[in-house]
Each structure stands twice: as structure tokens, then as C-alpha cells.
Amino acid sequence: MAATFTRNNAWDNGGTLEGNSDLLWYAIGVGKMMQRSITDPKSWWYFGAIHGDGPEWGGITAPPQVPPLPSPDLRGWSQCQHATWYFPPWHRGYLIALENQVREDIISLGGPSSWALPYWNYFGQQNPPDQFNIPPAFLEQNFPQAAQLPPNVPPNIPGSPNPLFVNARYGPNGDGVIFVPTQAGVNAHPQDPNSDFDFGVVTADCLSDTAYTNSFGGGQTGFEHFDSATGDLENNPHNLVHSYIGGFQGNDQNNEQGLMGDPLMAGLDPVFYLHHANIDRLWAIWNVTLKKDNPNSVNWLFGPTTNGQPDFQMPKDGSWWRFTPSDVTDIGKLNYTYEELSAPTGVVTAAQAFSARLTALRKAPAAGAIGGIENVEPGNKVELMGATQRSVVVNGAGARAPVRLDTGVRNKVVASLQGASQAAPPDRVLLRLDNVVGKIGGVISVYINMPEGGKPAQFRHLSAGSIGLFGLREASEPAGKHGGKGMSFTLDITKVIDQLHLGQAFDLDTLYVSLVPSRAIPESTPITVGRISIYRQAH
Incomplete structure (x- = not known):
């Protein structure tokens, strides 16, 4: 049975508000969520606080105009899972809940009932070849005028402020040029060869991992906001992309930090969810395309619990959805898919990696040789x-x-x-x-x-x-x-x-x-x- 919802590439049709209907309606839906009180579980601010909240919110330079935080934290806040083997499943559930709320608001405003969250494939090298750049929709301070928009958008939208535009988003060089330093990105933005500094290249090499635990998906932990069991998917590309997109104003660590660079602020930036849709897509590629397995440990499958109830919880459909990793492992059962699920260029199989290593060591590998690469x-x-x-x-x-x-x-x-x-x-x-x-x-x-x-x-x-x-x-x-x-x-x-x-x-x-x-x-x-x-x- 085909999935009802397809998450499309944000760079489709130029990645602009006037050309890409997914991004246009995303902006409209986000705007409606921003109009709600921070204490409303359907608000943009509430969802941002689910990932993380803190006093840093008070120093954010608008836009967005962030409301004051209540005290103490509300239900479900600051529960993001990082440096743990729960990193992929927790964020998948988080995306599903956010996407569900945005879609609900889009439908209420006359938008498509089939809308799904786009993904930013910064590894993409075709149509266009520079997808390492942030989609232009996130750089437009205002919506286009009515003549450039479809007739069914709400009448107050044309020319109004664009909710996808964020001030505190400084990029790798601190100059507001937002790109991901993949190899293609580095080639397009070369550094001084005599520099003492270095852009760590953002890669999809994690897809070559053969094991989830202690490798692709992270190490065994309990409920962890931050621990020391960072997996390869989380470190690179996830962490690197966050750090580069947020950056620092003027590239000085003593100046304002971009929202994406700090987990307590990152969920306030609309591009966060497109980055995580791509991270989720990479996990789907690892499972669906490359046929690699998730853990079968009971501790992973059923996750951390309190009094027999799953600790992972999200506001969804007017109530609270509690879920375990086993509930979100199969995107087919979750009724969504991605426009494209092929592995990025350069990802190799375990057999290819082993064969290439023997060749590099000047040995003579047999065709398809494999072994010793767990x-x-x-x-x-x-x-x-x-x-x-x-x-x-x-x-x-x-x-x-x-x-x-x-x-x-x-x-x-x-x-x-x-x-x-x-x-x-x-x-x-x-x-x-x-x-x-x-x-x-x-x-x-x-x-x-x-x-x-x-x-x-x-x-x-x-x-x-x-x-x-x-x-x-x-x-x-x-x-x-x-x-x-x-x-x-x-x-x-x-x-x-x-x-x-x-x-x-x-x-x-x-x-x-x-x-x-x-x-x-x-x-x-x-x-x-x-x-x-x-x-x-x-x-």
C-alpha cells in the first residue's frame, strides 16, 4: 500500500516560496503556529521547547519574536535525545508530531491535505547542483506579492513577513551566507590554503557503517538529553550541520550564536525540521535501501519508561502521543515516505570498503571480498x-x-x-x-x-x-x-x-x-x- 504522505526535496522548483508549494504552505502553517501562546501545545514555541529551552531564549534577536518562557518547564519540554542510541527514533517521533500540527493548520487555512514536511538534501548534486546552499525560501524576509502566489493562499499572506526567515542564522563564516560544507560546498567556498583553520567536511559516510549500536545509531544509554555515546549519524552529518548553519555573528565566539548551533534554541529555527527530515531520510536509507538492521534489544525497542509508560511523548491530535522506538522503525507503517531514497554518491558497502583497503595495502583482494569490518x-x-x-x-x-x-x-x-x-x-x-x-x-x-x-x-x-x-x-x-x-x-x-x-x-x-x-x-x-x-x- 502506497504511503499517503511524501516528503519532497526542498530544492524542488528552485526552493523558493513562489515556486515550491511545500515550502510556501510550510511557511503559512508555521506562521499560524507562531500566533499561539507559548503554553499552548499547538504553538511553535511549545514545539521548540520540546527539543530544548533555556534562558538563552531571552537574548534572541528577532525575528522570530520569541515570547518569555514560563517557569517551571511544561509537559514534555527539553526531552530531546542526544549522544544516545535513541537519537534517531526520538527525533523521528518529534518530526511526525510537528508535521502533523503544521498539516492541521495548513488544512484549516485552505491548503493541501496531502502536505508533508520537505527535507533539505545538502548532499544533492543535481537539479540544482548546489543544494548545499540553504533553500532560498529561508532567506526571503517577506512573502511574495499576490501575483506570484496561488489564488488559494489566505489574503493576509502576500507581502507579509516570512516566518521561515530567521535573523540569528550566521553560517560557517559568520557572514550570513548559509551553506553546508559538504565537499561540493567546500569547493564552492574554498578557504585560504594558508589558513590555520579547517572546515570539517560534512559527509554521509555513516551510511557505510554495518552496525547500529556503538556505530551508526549511537551507544546504549537510558533517557539522555546529552550523554557520551554519540553515533556516527549524529556526529556527522547531524552535529556538523547544526554547528555550521547556526554559526556566530561575525564568526566570533563571544558574539551571538545562531539558533541552530545550540540545542536549547535550535527548535525555534524552521530550517531545523528540514535538516532533521534529511537525517531521518538517511536512517530510512540505512534501513530500507541498504537493508541494515536496527537493534533487537528490548531496552532499545521499548525505550525508557516510567511506571510502565514510554518516556517519549509528543502533543498530537489534541492529546499526548507516547511512543517507543519500536513504534517508529518502519516508515511504511507510519504512512509516509521520501521522494528519493537512494544512497548519496560515495557511500560504499562493507565489501567494497574491505576490498579497497586490501588494494590500498597492496594486497590482492578477491572480487567481493568481505570480512573484519564490524x-x-x-x-x-x-x-x-x-x-x-x-x-x-x-x-x-x-x-x-x-x-x-x-x-x-x-x-x-x-x-x-x-x-x-x-x-x-x-x-x-x-x-x-x-x-x-x-x-x-x-x-x-x-x-x-x-x-x-x-x-x-x-x-x-x-x-x-x-x-x-x-x-x-x-x-x-x-x-x-x-x-x-x-x-x-x-x-x-x-x-x-x-x-x-x-x-x-x-x-x-x-x-x-x-x-x-x-x-x-x-x-x-x-x-x-x-x-x-x-x-x-x-x-
């Missing part, structure tokens, strides 16, 4: 190879920290690389950043053995990936739920280690890890990494 979180079938001896302070243009290696463990990695074959898959090497704390987030790229004073643009082959610090402030609050322990991330640095090995540059007792921010970090607000550790994962 993603495993450190602490499970891994061996510590080295770690920093003290915390690392990241400010200014970043930091460079030595990680002393255990010779015996390093030799095991070398032996596995030398003897690699289809029957003997070589080790993987993982880098762990633990207890990352700070007052304001951003994006930090990680380089292995980049020379001191080296420029990132000249050493791309030593890049180990990037981390997005969306939610860092909340995770670092000493009085918060997690006692200020901050965030933790795992990056697979196997490709870099392979390159060092092939270049006869892995016979050393210390690796140097460079942490390169996308913008300068003031000394007054440093980011601190509690420990950097490197693990060998044998197969």
Missing part, C-alpha cells in the same frame, strides 16, 4: 595502544598533543597490516576523545602526525575526520544531569594509519594528534579534552 566501540574487543597523560586545552588555532604508543601493541598492528589478506583482515585503529568540555560548541577536525605549524589544507591525507560539538555547553554543566563530564567521540583513523604504514612512517613511539577548529577559539572560552586515546581493534 564497527566495535572501544572497550569491546579492543586493546589500548596509547593515550595522552594529561588533558588537552584547545584554543586559538587548536592544539597538538602527543600520544605515546605501546611498542608491543603497535607491532601487532604492523604485523596485521603486513600480513593482511582476505582470510586475515588487518586491524583497525580507533581514536577516542573523552570528556570534551566547553562553554560553546563548534567543529573540530582531527589530524594525525601533521607537522607542527602545518596548514590543514596541505595535509588532507592525514585527516581523521571531524567532531561536531552541538550541545557541548549542556553536556559540560557541572550542575547538569551528567555532572559536567562533557561529550565523547570515536573516530576511525585506520586510513591514516594505513597511509603512515605504507610510507614507512609508523615505526615510531609517539603519534601527534592535532585538533583544528573551524574558527578561532578565544582563550577565555577554551575547549578541553580530558583524554585522547588510540586503540587497536583486532579481527
Whole structure:
């Protein structure tokens, strides 16, 4: 049975209010929700607070004109799930509830009953090729005039303020140019090759993961607003996109932060929901197109509960909808689909990745060779190879920290690389950043053995990936739920280690890890990494 609702690409028909009816009616529906009181579960403000609320709301430069927060929090507020394996299902339920409310308002104003939330596919490279840019509908301060709009829009709409326009949306460079630094985005907005800073590239590499738990979807936790079990889907692209789109006014961390850059404000920006529709679409691609499985653990399927009731709850159809992850795993049963569900260019299968690695190591893989590529979180079938001896302070243009290696463990990695074959898959090497704390987030790229004073643009082959610090402030609050322990991330640095090995540059007792921010970090607000550790994962 075909789904009733299809979520379409926001860039269809140019991504403008006059050309894209999905975006036009989204703006009209959002506008009606904004007219309601913050205490009304059908209001825009109530839904924004479900994701997160805080005193930061009082400092937001309009538009939007954000009302004062009541005290204490109302039902269901600040329940978003981050750095947890519940990240994908909680946000899917959140989107369904928001979409349902917007559709209800659209229908009441004479709009289409088939309306569904569009998605922003910043990985799209066709029709048009620059979908890494924010759709123009979000940059128009006012609705078009009546002659450019269909006749059934409410008479007060033409020429009125556009609810999709947000002032506090500053972009990667802090200049109001809003784009996502995918590889195509970086190519279109190149940085100075002599810069000390680096745009961590936004990718869909998470789709190549083979396991949900401790990999694609995050690590096992309870009900978590922010914990330290960030999954690959959540880190990149999710966190990076949030950080880049929000940005800072003038790209100075001491200035106003864009709404999208802080989880306590992000739900107030209408582009938030199009970004999350794309994140939800990637999860659907991982399940439906790539045929990969969600967890079968009872703890995941039925989620956190209180007194036998699911903790996840959303206002929907005039009441409260409680749901579990198992209720939202199948989009077909949820009666919606996406216009396009093919994997982005560059996503490879496990077999392709393994075959390519053997080839890179100058071995001879068999056609379709596969083996030894399950993603495993450190602490499970891994061996510590080295770690920093003290915390690392990241400010200014970043930091460079030595990680002393255990010779015996390093030799095991070398032996596995030398003897690699289809029957003997070589080790993987993982880098762990633990207890990352700070007052304001951003994006930090990680380089292995980049020379001191080296420029990132000249050493791309030593890049180990990037981390997005969306939610860092909340995770670092000493009085918060997690006692200020901050965030933790795992990056697979196997490709870099392979390159060092092939270049006869892995016979050393210390690796140097460079942490390169996308913008300068003031000394007054440093980011601190509690420990950097490197693990060998044998197969």
C-alpha cells in the first residue's frame, strides 16, 4: 500500500516560496503556529521547547519574536535525545508530531491535505547542483506579492513577513551566507590554503557503517538529553550541520550564536525540521535501501519508561502521543515516505570498503571480498595502544598533543597490516576523545602526525575526520544531569594509519594528534579534552 504522505526535496522548483508549494504552505502553517501562546501545545514555541529551552531564549534577536518562557518547564519540554542510541527514533517521533500540527493548520487555512514536511538534501548534486546552499525560501524576509502566489493562499499572506526567515542564522563564516560544507560546498567556498583553520567536511559516510549500536545509531544509554555515546549519524552529518548553519555573528565566539548551533534554541529555527527530515531520510536509507538492521534489544525497542509508560511523548491530535522506538522503525507503517531514497554518491558497502583497503595495502583482494569490518566501540574487543597523560586545552588555532604508543601493541598492528589478506583482515585503529568540555560548541577536525605549524589544507591525507560539538555547553554543566563530564567521540583513523604504514612512517613511539577548529577559539572560552586515546581493534 502506497504511503499517503511524501516528503519532497526542498530544492524542488528552485526552493523558493513562489515556486515550491511545500515550502510556501510550510511557511503559512508555521506562521499560524507562531500566533499561539507559548503554553499552548499547538504553538511553535511549545514545539521548540520540546527539543530544548533555556534562558538563552531571552537574548534572541528577532525575528522570530520569541515570547518569555514560563517557569517551571511544561509537559514534555527539553526531552530531546542526544549522544544516545535513541537519537534517531526520538527525533523521528518529534518530526511526525510537528508535521502533523503544521498539516492541521495548513488544512484549516485552505491548503493541501496531502502536505508533508520537505527535507533539505545538502548532499544533492543535481537539479540544482548546489543544494548545499540553504533553500532560498529561508532567506526571503517577506512573502511574495499576490501575483506570484496561488489564488488559494489566505489574503493576509502576500507581502507579509516570512516566518521561515530567521535573523540569528550566521553560517560557517559568520557572514550570513548559509551553506553546508559538504565537499561540493567546500569547493564552492574554498578557504585560504594558508589558513590555520579547517572546515570539517560534512559527509554521509555513516551510511557505510554495518552496525547500529556503538556505530551508526549511537551507544546504549537510558533517557539522555546529552550523554557520551554519540553515533556516527549524529556526529556527522547531524552535529556538523547544526554547528555550521547556526554559526556566530561575525564568526566570533563571544558574539551571538545562531539558533541552530545550540540545542536549547535550535527548535525555534524552521530550517531545523528540514535538516532533521534529511537525517531521518538517511536512517530510512540505512534501513530500507541498504537493508541494515536496527537493534533487537528490548531496552532499545521499548525505550525508557516510567511506571510502565514510554518516556517519549509528543502533543498530537489534541492529546499526548507516547511512543517507543519500536513504534517508529518502519516508515511504511507510519504512512509516509521520501521522494528519493537512494544512497548519496560515495557511500560504499562493507565489501567494497574491505576490498579497497586490501588494494590500498597492496594486497590482492578477491572480487567481493568481505570480512573484519564490524564497527566495535572501544572497550569491546579492543586493546589500548596509547593515550595522552594529561588533558588537552584547545584554543586559538587548536592544539597538538602527543600520544605515546605501546611498542608491543603497535607491532601487532604492523604485523596485521603486513600480513593482511582476505582470510586475515588487518586491524583497525580507533581514536577516542573523552570528556570534551566547553562553554560553546563548534567543529573540530582531527589530524594525525601533521607537522607542527602545518596548514590543514596541505595535509588532507592525514585527516581523521571531524567532531561536531552541538550541545557541548549542556553536556559540560557541572550542575547538569551528567555532572559536567562533557561529550565523547570515536573516530576511525585506520586510513591514516594505513597511509603512515605504507610510507614507512609508523615505526615510531609517539603519534601527534592535532585538533583544528573551524574558527578561532578565544582563550577565555577554551575547549578541553580530558583524554585522547588510540586503540587497536583486532579481527
